[in-house]
Amino acid sequence: MKIVTFKTASNEKIARNTYEMVLSGDTSGISPGQFVNIRLDGYYLRRPISVCDYGPGTLTIIYKVVGGGTQYMSSLRPGAELDTLTGLGNGYDTKISGERPLLIGGGAGVPPMYALAKRLISEGKRPAVILGFNSADEIFYEDRFKALGLETYVTTADGSCGIPGFVTDAMDLEYTYFYTCGPEPMLKAVYQKSTTSGQFSFEERMGCGFGACMGCTCATKYGNKRICRDGPVLTKEEIIW
Numbered sequence: 477m478k479i480v481t482f483k484t485a486s487n488e489k490i491a492r493n494t495y496e497m498v499l500s501g502d503t504s505g506i507s508p509g510q511f512v513n514i515r516l517d518g519y520y521l522r523r524p525i526s527v528c529d530y531g532p533g534t535l536t537i538i539y540k541v542v543g544g545g546t547q548y549m550s551s552l553r554p555g556a557e558l559d560t561l562t563g564l565g566n567g568y569d570t571k572i573s574g575e576r577p578l579l580i581g582g583g584a585g586v587p588p589m590y591a592l593a594k595r596l597i598s599e600g601k602r603p604a605v606i607l608g609f610n611s612a613d614e615i616f617y618e619d620r621f622k623a624l625g626l627e628t629y630v631t632t633a634d635g636s637c638g639i640p641g642f643v644t645d646a647m648d649l650e651y652t653y654f655y656t657c658g659p660e661p662m663l664k665a666v667y668q669k670s671t672t673s674g675q676f677s678f679e680e681r682m683g684c685g686f687g688a689c690m691g692c693t694c695a696t697k698y699g700n701k702r703i704c705r706d707g708p709v710l711t712k713e714e715i716i717w
Contacts, residue, residue: 484556491616508591509567515559528587538587574652582608582658612637
């Protein structure tokens with residue numbers, strides 16, 4: 477973990493209530509599945525946001541406006557500085573995925589799938605992707621995944637675009653392993669539908685973001701774990717529903 481002052485390079489609306497923010501600054505030590513914790517002027521707690529993409533000197537995050545803090549974030553203009561904790565959490569382990577991993581993202585769980593997809597491709601693997609949304613106006617990054625050459629499926633709960641239903645309605649594919657991130661009901665459904673081992677990234681309310689406050693502790697088969705420090709990625713074998 478380290479503190480980095482990022483500058484906002486762009487901050488654009490990309491879907492209903494959803495924004496993509498590109499930041500410039502030190503991105504060393506970041507890996508797929510990790511998150512950053514951003515301090516906002518006038519707000520006591522930092523905002524944990526998953527890493528969507530990163531490169532030398534550039535970090536991309538995607539966030540949904542759900543309250544005052546994220547509403548404030550949506551108002552930031554290029555050049556705004558953000559005090560940010562980076563390199564937080566344990567990311568995805570890609571060494572055990574096999575040749576044909578399946579990536580499953582739902583809503584705010586879609587962004588970490590993008591950096592993960594790029595990492596898997598760089599390792600010579602051929603991932604497929606399922607993206608789940610409530611409706612057509614919430615869809616984002618479908619074109620980005622397709623531009624990577626990936627087999628990409630979109631589901632919408634209201635049937636307004638793609639496959640009607642949920643991400644599990646698109647999971648009848650051949651895959652060697654899976655990675656997923658999204659709301660807990662979705663993760664539980666993926667757990668029940670999946671036919672291989674996999675890794676789950678959990679969304680959780682956090683206090684400190686680095687394991688000191690114990691506010692995001694959850695029970696696993698191997699004892700209590702802190703989502704911010706021991707997660708957010710947990711394996712299928714250790715999860716208790």
